[in-house]
Amino acid sequence: MPTTTVFSPWNESANMARKSYWSAKKSNRHVLYQLSVQNVEQEEEFLSETFMKLRGRQALTLREDFCGTALSAAEWVKKDKKRTAVGYDLDTEVLAYGQEHNIDPLGEDAKRVSLEEKNVVSVSRKKFDICAAMNFSYFIFKKRKELLKYFECVLKSLADDGIFVLDIYGGSEAQVVLEERRAIEEGFTYVWDQAAYNPIDNTVLNHIHFEFAKGPKMSRAFTYDWRLWTPQEVVEALEEVGFKDATVYWELEDDDGEETGVYEPAKVVENQEGWLAYIVGSK
Numbered sequence: 001m002p003t004t005t006v007f008s009p010w011n012e013s014a015n016m017a018r019k020s021y022w023s024a025k026k027s028n029r030h031v032l033y034q035l036s037v038q039n040v041e042q043e044e045e046f047l048s049e050t051f052m053k054l055r056g057r058q059a060l061t062l063r064e065d066f067c068g069t070a071l072s073a074a075e076w077v078k079k080d081k082k083r084t085a086v087g088y089d090l091d092t093e094v095l096a097y098g099q100e101h102n103i104d105p106l107g108e109d110a111k112r113v114s115l116e117e118k119n120v121v122s123v124s125r126k127k128f129d130i131c132a133a134m135n136f137s138y139f140i141f142k143k144r145k146e147l148l149k150y151f152e153c154v155l156k157s158l159a160d161d162g163i164f165v166l167d168i169y170g171g172s173e174a175q176v177v178l179e180e181r182r183a184i185e186e187g188f189t190y191v192w193d194q195a196a197y198n199p200i201d202n203t204v205l206n207h208i209h210f211e212f213a214k215g216p217k218m219s220r221a222f223t224y225d226w227r228l229w230t231p232q233e234v235v236e237a238l239e240e241v242g243f244k245d246a247t248v249y250w251e252l253e254d255d256d257g258e259e260t261g262v263y264e265p266a267k268v269v270e271n272q273e274g275w276l277a278y279i280v281g282s283k
């Protein structure tokens with residue numbers, strides 16, 4: 001996740017110009033999402049380094065599930081001429097946006113990415129080194145049976161030494177109704193709205209809104225109707241469908257207790273009110 005930025009008091013006019021650039025009417029929700037939610041540079045680093053550590057070779061092929069605007073797929077192929085990526089999403093509009101704004105501008109590199117309007121619950125003919133499902137998108141599977149079916153399809157779509165990387169969030173803060181605001185460097189405000197939580201089945205209803213220096217906010221730019229799975233539930237589901245290993249990677253803290261962006265395998269950790277982790281399934 002991007003870090004919070006405080007506007008510099010020394011350059012107030014530049015800050016004002018930047019802030020007035022954005023409005024609900026003029027701004028595209030995908031641009032706002034990419035700037036405030038995604039950190040594909042860090043993601044790419046985690047994917048390539050983890051694969052190298054586990055398999056002792058470079059990963060070349062990526063299946064980006066729930067790819068949305070396919071920003072991760074674009075980052076993946078940009079980093080190495082030998083890499084290819086495939087993105088799956090069900091939404092025609094978001095795929096078209098991603099193709100035009102993230103893939104086509106890659107020029108020659110764009111030939112190494114293909115975006116497909118496809119359900120992630122499908123087995124690919126081509127086998128991938130890495131399959132990634134980021135920003136908790138698999139939380140849409142609320143029933144265990146659905147989660148298992150999806151994981152089974154991913155397993156069958158991986159190369160013999162392929163890995164599956166998912167992210168996950170949780171903690172007591174994830175289980176309450178709250179609204180969190182974060183100033184985004186480019187000049188608008190991101191609002192994470194946990195609108196409902198059901199303690200019986202661990203389902204949540206979350207929205208993302210965007211606020212601007214002037215004019216109305218962009219309400220419910222995105223809505224997520226999810227089940228909050230726990231790390232152990234995900235690990236057990238991965239093992240049940242046949243992954244040889246499933247490991248939780250927890251974020252290391254520095255000496256001051258600050259986030260480092262570095263994730264390491266972990267079995268026992270200190271409890272935290274809010275956390276974000278990766279889970280890696282190895283075929």
Ligand SMILES: C[S@@+](CC[C@H](N)C(=O)[O-])C[C@H]1O[C@@H](n2cnc3c(N)ncnc32)[C@H](O)[C@@H]1O
Pocket residue numbers: 037038065066067068069088089090091094118119120121134135136137140
């Ligand atoms: C939270 S967005 C993820 C965007 C991006 N991958 C990211 O990391 O931020 C979830 C995306 O999943 C897509 N989606 C939902 N169910 C799907 C399914 N069964 N198969 C493929 N895509 C799906 C939605 O259309 C949406 O674009």
